[in-house]
Amino acid sequence: MKPLGIGVIGCGVISDIYMKNCAIFPGIALRAVADLRPEAAEAKAVQYGVPAVTPAELLKRDDIDIVLNLTIPKAHVEVGLMVLDAGKHLYAEKPLAGSVAEGRRLLQAAAAKGLRVGSAPDTFLGGSHQTARALLDTGRIGRPTAGTAVMMVAGHERWHPNPDFYYAGEGAGPLMDMGPYYITALVNLLGPVSRVVGMAARGRDRRIIATGPRAGQDIPVEVPTHVTGVMEFASGAVVQIVTSFDVKAHRHTPLELYGTDGAMLIPDPNHFDGEVMLHAADWEPQVMRHAHGDGNYRGLGLADMADAIVTKRDHRASGALALHALDVIESLLRAASTGRAEALATTCDRPAPLPTGTATGQINMAEMAE
Numbered sequence: 001m002k003p004l005g006i007g008v009i010g011c012g013v014i015s016d017i018y019m020k021n022c023a024i025f026p027g028i029a030l031r032a033v034a035d036l037r038p039e040a041a042e043a044k045a046v047q048y049g050v051p052a053v054t055p056a057e058l059l060k061r062d063d064i065d066i067v068l069n070l071t072i073p074k075a076h077v078e079v080g081l082m083v084l085d086a087g088k089h090l091y092a093e094k095p096l097a098g099s100v101a102e103g104r105r106l107l108q109a110a111a112a113k114g115l116r117v118g119s120a121p122d123t124f125l126g127g128s129h130q131t132a133r134a135l136l137d138t139g140r141i142g143r144p145t146a147g148t149a150v151m152m153v154a155g156h157e158r159w160h161p162n163p164d165f166y167y168a169g170e171g172a173g174p175l176m177d178m179g180p181y182y183i184t185a186l187v188n189l190l191g192p193v194s195r196v197v198g199m200a201a202r203g204r205d206r207r208i209i210a211t212g213p214r215a216g217q218d219i220p221v222e223v224p225t226h227v228t229g230v231m232e233f234a235s236g237a238v239v240q241i242v243t244s245f246d247v248k249a250h251r252h253t254p255l256e257l258y259g260t261d262g263a264m265l266i267p268d269p270n271h272f273d274g275e276v277m278l279h280a281a282d283w284e285p286q287v288m289r290h291a292h293g294d295g296n297y298r299g300l301g302l303a304d305m306a307d308a309i310v311t312k313r314d315h316r317a318s319g320a321l322a323l324h325a326l327d328v329i330e331s332l333l334r335a336a337s338t339g340r341a342e343a344l345a346t347t348c349d350r351p352a353p354l355p356t357g358t359a360t361g362q363i364n365m366a367e368m369a370e
């Protein structure tokens with residue numbers, strides 16, 4: 001089958017892994033790259049053997065079916081709308097948009113033109129999270145009733161040379177930054193969220209940059225940096241979540257789920273690999289039978305979307321899933337400021353699980369038979 005053509009807009013830090021991984025999925029092929037900064041596009045063009053063009057030129061190319069939007073969060077909607085307007089399918093890095101209202105604009109524009117919108121994170125398609133999903137779906141912990149999601153670090157100013165955007169402006173704060181991974185992983189496992197309560201705090205009003213040319217400079221903190229809450233899922237399960245840039249050390253695991261017949265420890269949802277532990281009589285590591293659990297497979301959701309376009313089925317890392325995750329984030333933050341429980345305005349289906357027994361680069365069993 002002829003691969004679908006991919007054009008990348010945004011040639012920054014994260015673009016490398018996507019461009020590298022285009023080569024391992026037979027259903028997609030990198031065709032051209034673009035950036036506001038021509039030198040950034042040129043560098044990737046040389047590295048990956050494709051032409052560097054302007055974003056406008058990229059959108060006019062007939063050999064590009066899907067545009068991969070890897071620009072900074074505040075450009076996601078503007079660039080996304082241009083992509084859809086040009087009649088191309090869109091797959092974007094997280095967050096889908098700065099707000100649920102903006103995210104809806106993207107999905108409505110795509111629906112009006114019969115185009116697809118897909119979004120990171122796609123780590124829930126990795127071997128470890130698909131293993132957890134299979135264990136859950138076969139009833140190995142019984143009916144899931146509760147869980148915890150914990151992402152607590154001391155703050156990105158300790159390693160990032162320009163950490164301003166983590167503390168002020170669109171997409172700032174630990175929940176906006178890391179929440180998409182945890183919430184998407186939980187929606188994959190438990191289904192949509194129906195209601196949330198939240199509380200938030202700010203550890204410090206200013207942060208000091210620790211590395212790079214601006215080391216020693218202090219920057220303002222304009223958002224809560226410790227956000228905690230409870231998500232009630234439509235299934236009835238309740239999961240505590242905490243995301244923080246205010247914690248120097250802790251010993252919680254990233255994700256735990258508890259059911260009527262057991263419990264499960266699920267690896268970091270920012271990664272594709274890691275061991276799932278299941279507790280029936282005692283904690284036991286689980287065998288991974290799904291592909292893409294031994295490395296960084298960013299772009300798996302894009303490859304799945306390409307396969308879904310060709311085979312005319314729903315794609316898994318969908319715009320609807322990303323919009324719902326954004327709604328959970330926005331609702332938790334709103335609940336933290338109003339002090340009330342907030343009902344979610346959006347919902348979505350659980351993405352279909354991936355089959356076991358496929359190899360790296362393969363999405364479904366049909367490809368194996370070819």
Ligand SMILES: NC(=O)c1ccc[n+]([C@@H]2O[C@H](COP(=O)([O-])OP(=O)(O)OC[C@H]3O[C@@H](n4cnc5c(N)ncnc54)[C@H](O)[C@@H]3O)[C@@H](O)[C@H]2O)c1
Nearest residue numbers: 010011012013014035036037040070071072073075093094
């Ligand atoms: N860096 C990471 O580790 C990481 C991890 C996961 C997700 N992400 C996400 O990936 C996205 C990109 O992050 P990054 O770290 O690569 O950022 P970056 O700043 O390194 O790169 C972004 C690139 O987009 C370009 N750009 C900005 N606006 C543009 C526009 N309107 N048109 C064309 N090009 C434009 C910039 O010139 C820059 O080269 C973000 O949404 C981020 O949340 C990053």
